[in-house]
Amino acid sequence: MPEVIFPGPAGRLEGRYHSQPGKDAPIAIILHPHPQFGGTMNNRVVHRIHYTFHEMGFNVLRFNFRGVGRSQGEYDQGVGELSDAAAALDYLQSMNQNAKHCWVAGFSFGAWIGMQLLMRRPEITGFVSVSPPANMYDFSFLAPCPNSGLIINGAADRVAPPEDTHALVEKLHDQKGITITHEELENADHFFKNDYLDGMIAKVDAYVRRRLTENTR
Structure with a gap:
């Protein structure tokens, strides 16, 4: 049952859900790029991340933010989209109450939303932030960042320049008790076009x- 519809703060939300046969599989939610610039849950980066998590044994949900596809509502400057993400996580957890680990992954605008969700939901144990737009949005709410995770970007990113991502990583590195892993793909752009998507997915x-191996020791 990959296609799902579930309640959100502004009406129904449309998603794709892929489950595992086991009862205690970890869960992951995947967040898409900016709705006003063509971002949907079927974005190629989001799609690949979704299936990568599923292949690693996760129950995975990706969905369209309000006003995208069959999801109801209208774009809400990130405020409503964060509420959508919280509702999606609630829905995912309701179906997987025995999950021991919970991850959030986001691409571009979705990375910004994902990091905010991380701050509000202590059950999230890890994150993947792909091409975070640190030049466009304020990430100062990560004070402190509550968990370890991966930040990955392209060295040729003209949408979210690498220097802004470096500054964000350095700020997070100054915080004790967490480990921020930073990966940068040489010559890759914001969208990991050409053959760079495979390289990014391999690092994720x-x-x-x-991290899963470390948590099971």
Whole structure:
């Protein structure tokens, strides 16, 4: 049952959900890019991240923010979209009450929303932030960042310049008790076009698998 409709703060939300046969599989929610610039849950980066988590044994949900696809409502400057993400996580948790680990992954605008969700939901144990737009949005709410995670970007990103991502990573590195892993793909742009998507996905896969192994020791 990959296609799902679930209640959100502004009406129904449309998603894709892929489950595992086990009862205690970890869960992950995947957040898409900016709704006003063509971002949807079927974005190629979001789609690949979704299936990468599923192949690692996660129950995974990606969904359209309000006003995108069949999701009801209108774009709400990130405020409503954060509420949508919280509702999606509630829905995912309701179906997986025995999950021991909970992850959030977001791409671009979705990375910004994902990091805010991380701050509000202590049950989230790890995050993946792909091409975070640190030049466009304020990430100062990460004070302190509550959990370890991966930040990954392209060195040729003209949408969210690498220097802004570096500054964000350095700020988070100054905080004790967490480990921010930073990966940067040489020559890759904001969208990891051409062959760079495979390289980015490989780094995400390796990072999450390592964290899962550490958590089961």
